[in-house]
Each structure stands twice: as C-alpha cells, then as structure tokens.
Amino acid sequence: MKAKIEDSLREIICNLYSKNISNINDISLNLQENKEKAHGDLASNIAMVLAKPLGKSPIEIAKQIIDQYEIDKEIINVEIAGPGFINFFLSKDSISEVLREIDQKKQHFGKKVSCEQKVLIEYVSSNPTGPLHVGHGRGAAFGSVLSDLLREAGYEVDEEYYVNDFGRQIDILALSLWVRYAQFYDKNIQMFSDGYQGEYLIEIAENLKRNNADAFFIKDEDIHSLFNSDNDKGENFVDSLVEKIKVKLGKDYSQIKEFAVQEILKLIKSDLTEFGVNHNSWFSESSLYAEDRNSEFRVKKSIEELKAGGFVYEKDNAIWFKSSKFNDDKDRVLKRGSGDFTYFASDVAYHIDKYERGYEKILNIWGSDHHGYLPRVKAALEACNKDRDKLEVVFVQFASLVRSGKKVSMSTRSGEFISIKELMDEVTPNAARFFYINRKADQHLEFDLDLAKEQSKDNPLYYIQYAHARICSVFRKSKIDEDSLSEADLNLLDSERETEIIKSLGQYPKIIERAANSYEPHLICYFLRELSASFHGYYNNEKFLIEDEDLMKSRLFLLKGIKQVIQNGLRVLGQRAPKEM
RNA sequence: GCCCCGUUAGCUCAGUCGGAUAGAGCGCUGGAUUCCUAAUCCAGAGGCCAUAGGUUCAAAUCCUGUACGGGGCACCA
Structure with a gap:
C-alpha cells in the first residue's frame, strides 16, 4: 500500500516539476505513518521539501499534487493539513489486509527471505580463567538475541566465541590450579596474591588429583617456601614463579594448563547453555600459534604481512605496528621485549582470519571498556588491505544489579562478582535474558532483580x-x-x-x-x-x-x-x- | 590533557535515522471485578527534552561550544 502511494506520488511530482528540478528522483518522499488519527493513516512532507527549490509555498504545491492524485477503493481520501502535509486516508479493507497476511504467513510473518549474506558475530569471549559473571551476561544475551534477530532479517549467522587460551593470564591460571592441587599434599602452601582465588579452582584441583594422584606434586622445600612469602605481589614475582614451576614440572606443566582451560571452558559452556546461548564456533587463540611444517604460525604470518606493507618497526627491543598511520592515537606493540607476543598481535591474526572466511559482515560485541581498542584493530585490517568498514563493533555498557532498591556492590578485584549461574538461579534464565536486552546496548543498565522475579x-x-x-x-x-x-x-x-x-x-x-x-x-x-x-x-x-x-x-x-x-x-x-x- | 558514550516527568527508560499537541512503566491521587485469567483495565496530576548558540519551512533528533555523569588512553587482557 505504501509502495503504491509512493509510486503514484513520484509519478505526479515528476510530471509536474521535472523541468524545474533536475535530480527530482533523488528527493525522498518520506511517507510515514501518523500517530494522530485525524491526520489520516499516512503522510508525506514532500510539498514542504519542494517549497524551497520551487520557490512556492508548500500549501500551493500540495494543492497541485493532490489535484493530480486519483482516489480509489483503497485510498479513500487525500487532504492537505498543517504547514503542508499531504495526508492519505486508507479504506478499512486495506488496513485490515494485514490480518490476512498474518493468517497466511503465520510464524513467518515479519521474517525476511534470505538475502544470502553471511554474518559472523563474535561475543562473550570471556577469558577462560573463571566462570562467567553477571558482567558477561549482558553481552551474552545481546549477542545471542542479535544473532536470532539477524536470522529473522534474512542473514545467515555464525556465532563465535574467541577463547583466550594463550598468554600470561593462562599461565597464572595454571599456576593457581597447581597451588590448589599442591595444597592437598602440603597445607602450608598458600595461594599467591595475584593468583585466582575463586573456589572453582579447588574443585578443579580435586578432579586433577582424582585423575593423576600426586604425579604433579613437587617435593621441594625451596619451591614451597616461595608460596609463603609475604611480599608475593607484583608482575615480576608472578612471572618468575611461573618460570620456576614450568621448569620443575617440565611437560607436566602443559598438561595442567590444558586441564585448567578445558575444565573452565566446561563451566562456561554449561552456563551459556543454561542461559540459552549457543555458539556454533569456538575459536582458540592458541591455534594462531600452532606451527606448521615450516615452523610458521598465523600470528607470525600476519606480522609479516604488516611488515611487507612497511608498517612495522623495531624500538626498545620490541616490535611495533605503525597504527598511528591509520587513525590510531599511537603505535602499538606486537611483540614485547620479553619475546612474548601481545594480545593485540593475536587479534590481528584472528581478525584477518575472520575476513578470509568470507563473511559479508563481521560483528564484534565488546564491553564498552574496550572501545579504545577498536582503532588499532581497524588500523591493522586497513594495513592489510581489508575493508575496515566490514568490521562493526557494538559496545555494550555495564550492567549493575539492583536489589530492594539498592545497588548490589561488586568488585572485580576482590572477586565478588555475582556469577551468571547465581543470577539464573535467582531469576530464571529467560527473565535474565529479557532484562539484559530491554535497554539500548550503549546505555547503562540497572538490572532490577526484584522486578525480574515479579509476576505482575x-x-x-x-x-x-x-x-x-x-x-x-x-x-x-x-x-x-x-x-x-x-x-x-x-x-x-x-x-x-x-x-x-x-x-x-x-x-x-x-x-x-x-x-x-x-x-x-x-x-x-x-x-x-x-x-x-x-x-x-x-x-x-x-x-x-x-x-x-x-x-x-x-x-x-x-x-x-x-x-x-x-x-x-x-x-x-x-x-x-x-x-x- | 586527549578520545568515546550519555544527559528526556520525582524514579527507570522509549522516542519511527528532522515532522503536526514529547510518550510508556513505576510512584502519587481517584475509580472498575456476580462477566472470556483483576497476573488486568480506566481516569487525573506530573516536562525550559542539561545549557548556550547555529543549520531550515520544521530540531528532543543534525552541527559547535559549555556543564555534569560513565568509560577509555600499557611492552595488561
């Protein structure tokens, strides 16, 4: 119906004014639904838009247009109103037509036919160092619903979780697990300050013990004493601790590490499943470091690609990417002086991989605290001759919980975050999903627990x-x-x-x-x-x-x-x- | 200091990518049930759309400045 009115309007305008206005086909008719019923069902502002270029009053133009407009069974009246709106009144039949359409299409009403475009949505992607907490919940709910929504709009959607199973945090996780495990054999060993304190690691340590008995325990007083020191803070302390344990455990270390990641991923997956979130793809960061026959790996290759463009240099023992050439505030480190690659280096390789998989659209759902990170990723893509606009990021703001009218206090540092599991136990997964997406993503969300439980x-x-x-x-x-x-x-x-x-x-x-x-x-x-x-x-x-x-x-x-x-x-x-x- | 995001009723928030008299819910006031689920509905009060300019026929909506709030500015992830 709308299209029909648009067509006739355009035809009339072309006939009347094409000699006065050259690009008349570019002018938007802006046909819109009216909220005020006295204004009819649809309205166009075209007369007002044309007033300036034609040098006539909007009312006069509107008159000329409606003189040409043919009333029929469906459009029963056309009027001029206000400053020059043209209002269209539809017949009852054409309004209620939609009921028949719904009756025919049923569950497909509103669904668009496939546009055969593939979209990749990456979301949650929380580090596998602990269970999901309510802070992750919003991104999870949002990404999941958005995926279904895009399917409804005709896209073919893949939902991906990027697993950060590589790097320093994972070493700290492995070390923390080892401590919990070692505590079964020596009660004097204490968790170091920067270790993961959460109780979930104790359970995982129990599993580790069940499978391996004391095979990974080190009977070494020097090592044990390291875990009793009062000044066990700081990066250096932790890093050297990791190094010592790595050496002592040898190849057992990587077993412990893998076990830790796998067990925590199990927790995450089960929480997501209960939450109704189903990723069909799990992308491992460490796969980007897996060497092929020629000892090549993807992170290395993508740095080579940047280097080939002349965007890489060495400074202070580190390898840098000239992201400032591409709209980033400053250059970024790809490989540290220590020899370790940065998280960013992984991400460059990861995003190149996404592009190479042939999607029309690549979406990331990120917490809004990561917004400063986007320019460097786009910079890298541009440097590799990828279309930077194909990647879009939706930033999701934080959610705070409210109970009995008061904010529930949470802090990352003390690990006092409420887990998503606890949330689901309290308000049901569906209610949680709904409340998470009941706000615009870029708005802060106050999640009212009492309301979500209320049956009214x-x-x-x-x-x-x-x-x-x-x-x-x-x-x-x-x-x-x-x-x-x-x-x-x-x-x-x-x-x-x-x-x-x-x-x-x-x-x-x-x-x-x-x-x-x-x-x-x-x-x-x-x-x-x-x-x-x-x-x-x-x-x-x-x-x-x-x-x-x-x-x-x-x-x-x-x-x-x-x-x-x-x-x-x-x-x-x-x-x-x-x-x- | 620089960069993002926000500011709409007492509270929590919508607002059709510039349209006609700015909308919900909560809360407040007052009503509705012998009847299909009152787990609901109806009515009333409540606004300088943060602020100052600009763009135009028309601005809550677009542009600029200011104030306030949140976030970000690592060889962390």
Whole structure:
C-alpha cells in the first residue's frame, strides 16, 4: 500500500516539476505513518521539501499534487493539513489486509527471505580463567538475541566465541590450579596474591588429583617456601614463579594448563547453555600459534604481512605496528621485549582470519571498556588491505544489579562478582535474558532483580506473556476451530481500538527490520509491550465470546493475529509464549 | 590533557535515522471485578527534552561550544 502511494506520488511530482528540478528522483518522499488519527493513516512532507527549490509555498504545491492524485477503493481520501502535509486516508479493507497476511504467513510473518549474506558475530569471549559473571551476561544475551534477530532479517549467522587460551593470564591460571592441587599434599602452601582465588579452582584441583594422584606434586622445600612469602605481589614475582614451576614440572606443566582451560571452558559452556546461548564456533587463540611444517604460525604470518606493507618497526627491543598511520592515537606493540607476543598481535591474526572466511559482515560485541581498542584493530585490517568498514563493533555498557532498591556492590578485584549461574538461579534464565536486552546496548543498565522475579504487569516479560496466555484462554473457551476464522468479515472491526491494534500489527515487520539494521533488539521488547498493552485494554473493554457470531469471529480473527505476532516476537527474543499461566 | 558514550516527568527508560499537541512503566491521587485469567483495565496530576548558540519551512533528533555523569588512553587482557 505504501509502495503504491509512493509510486503514484513520484509519478505526479515528476510530471509536474521535472523541468524545474533536475535530480527530482533523488528527493525522498518520506511517507510515514501518523500517530494522530485525524491526520489520516499516512503522510508525506514532500510539498514542504519542494517549497524551497520551487520557490512556492508548500500549501500551493500540495494543492497541485493532490489535484493530480486519483482516489480509489483503497485510498479513500487525500487532504492537505498543517504547514503542508499531504495526508492519505486508507479504506478499512486495506488496513485490515494485514490480518490476512498474518493468517497466511503465520510464524513467518515479519521474517525476511534470505538475502544470502553471511554474518559472523563474535561475543562473550570471556577469558577462560573463571566462570562467567553477571558482567558477561549482558553481552551474552545481546549477542545471542542479535544473532536470532539477524536470522529473522534474512542473514545467515555464525556465532563465535574467541577463547583466550594463550598468554600470561593462562599461565597464572595454571599456576593457581597447581597451588590448589599442591595444597592437598602440603597445607602450608598458600595461594599467591595475584593468583585466582575463586573456589572453582579447588574443585578443579580435586578432579586433577582424582585423575593423576600426586604425579604433579613437587617435593621441594625451596619451591614451597616461595608460596609463603609475604611480599608475593607484583608482575615480576608472578612471572618468575611461573618460570620456576614450568621448569620443575617440565611437560607436566602443559598438561595442567590444558586441564585448567578445558575444565573452565566446561563451566562456561554449561552456563551459556543454561542461559540459552549457543555458539556454533569456538575459536582458540592458541591455534594462531600452532606451527606448521615450516615452523610458521598465523600470528607470525600476519606480522609479516604488516611488515611487507612497511608498517612495522623495531624500538626498545620490541616490535611495533605503525597504527598511528591509520587513525590510531599511537603505535602499538606486537611483540614485547620479553619475546612474548601481545594480545593485540593475536587479534590481528584472528581478525584477518575472520575476513578470509568470507563473511559479508563481521560483528564484534565488546564491553564498552574496550572501545579504545577498536582503532588499532581497524588500523591493522586497513594495513592489510581489508575493508575496515566490514568490521562493526557494538559496545555494550555495564550492567549493575539492583536489589530492594539498592545497588548490589561488586568488585572485580576482590572477586565478588555475582556469577551468571547465581543470577539464573535467582531469576530464571529467560527473565535474565529479557532484562539484559530491554535497554539500548550503549546505555547503562540497572538490572532490577526484584522486578525480574515479579509476576505482575510491572514485569514487561510477564505482561507480554500474559497477553498471549489470555488470548489462548479465550480460544480454549470458545471451542472454535481457529482455521475456520479466515472467512471473518473484517469490516466489523471498526472501533478505534481495533483499528489501532491492526495498524500496530502491521508495523511488526518494519520493527524487525529496523531492529536488525541498527542492532537494537530492545525495539522488539518495547513493541511487544505496547502491543500487549493495547490488547489488555481491548480485552477489558470488549467481550469476544458473544451471541453475534459474525462479530465474534471477526474479533477472534484479530486476536489470532495478535497472538501470532506476540509469538513471533517472543521467539526472536528467545522467549516462550505460554498458552496458560 | 586527549578520545568515546550519555544527559528526556520525582524514579527507570522509549522516542519511527528532522515532522503536526514529547510518550510508556513505576510512584502519587481517584475509580472498575456476580462477566472470556483483576497476573488486568480506566481516569487525573506530573516536562525550559542539561545549557548556550547555529543549520531550515520544521530540531528532543543534525552541527559547535559549555556543564555534569560513565568509560577509555600499557611492552595488561
């Protein structure tokens, strides 16, 4: 309908003004839905836009346009209003047309046909040094819902988790695990200050002991004494500690390290699964360091590539990338003086790999504390002749928890973060997912635990689901075959409320499209909430199971449409649409 | 100091990529249930859209400055 009006408008404008305005086809008609019903159903601002170039008043132009406009069965009236808007009034039939469309397309209403474009979404990617906490939850929920949303919008989506199983943090993890393990044999050994203090490592150490008995225990008083020192702080201390243990344990060390990473990944995966988050790809950072026959590995190769472009130099014993050539604030180190590669070096190789896998779109979901990191990654991609705009990053702000109106205090340092597992035990995974995405990603989020648990209209998820359950209940009571409703006379749906709801249903596909294009799944939450509110109002004001069978059928047909759209929307959000509550 | 993001009702937040009288929920005030789920609904009060300029037919929306808040500026990840 909209397209039809646009076409005729454009034709009229071309006929009238093409000799006055050269690039008339470039002018946007900006046909939009009206919120005020007195203004009709659709409006165009074209007369006002043309006023300046034509040197005429908008009203005059609007008059010329509507003189040419042909009224028909579908567009029953055209008016000029306000400063020069052209308002279009549609017939009831063409408004309620959408109900038939929903009836036909069912769960596919709002879904776009495949555009055959592949997208990679990388998200969570939390270090495998401990279980996920609530800080990771938002990125997890967001990435997961966005993936489904993009699928709904026609994309083919891969969801990837980048596993940082390489580098210093992992050594510290391995060392921490060894300490917990050694404590079974010598109670005097203490965890060093910078070690991972969390209790999960004790459990993992138990598993390690169960599998290997005391095979990894070192009977060496000198080593033991290292873990009793009071001044055990600082990077140097830890690094030398790692070195000593590495030497002592020999090849056992890498076994312990792998065991630690694998066990923690198990924890992470099980949490994600419970949370409804399913990555189909796990990319290991250490694979970027795996040497081939020629002792080549991908990090090395990507640095060679940068070097070939002349963007690499040596300074103070370290190897640097000239990222400042490409819009970064300063140059960045790829390989430290110590001989270790930086995390950034891995990331260059990793992103090159993403590009080489042939995606049309590459999306990263990052915590907003990483925003300063993006320019250097883009710089590296540009230096390697990759299209830097293909990579897009959505930054997700922090979430704080609120309980009984007060912020729950958390600090990374003391490890007092509430785990995602605890959150799910308290508010259910689905509620958590919904509340995480019920805000724009770049906004701070206050996650109200009490609200998420509440079973009332204050809880938007509950409110939406209740609308669905109520409709199902009406159908149960009616004992009517839903398929028989297709013959309903939609002209009987002529109240203001009904028209409003029908129009709102018609907006759904556009909401999906817009939410997908701008990576804003929260739009769906708000849409569903409003739709549910309209329904609840309708429900309280009209009866559906009535004597007048024709009217009953047409109302039920409308309810059926609402039910379908709520179902579709909730499905995209990864939520259930319960039949009863 | 430099760079990102934000600032809308007492609180938590939307706001159709510039449109007509700025919207929800909570909270507050007052109502609705012999009836399809009151797990709901209806009505009322509540606004200098942080601030000062600019762009234009039109600005909460775009541009610039200022104030305030959050984050980032490592041979950490």
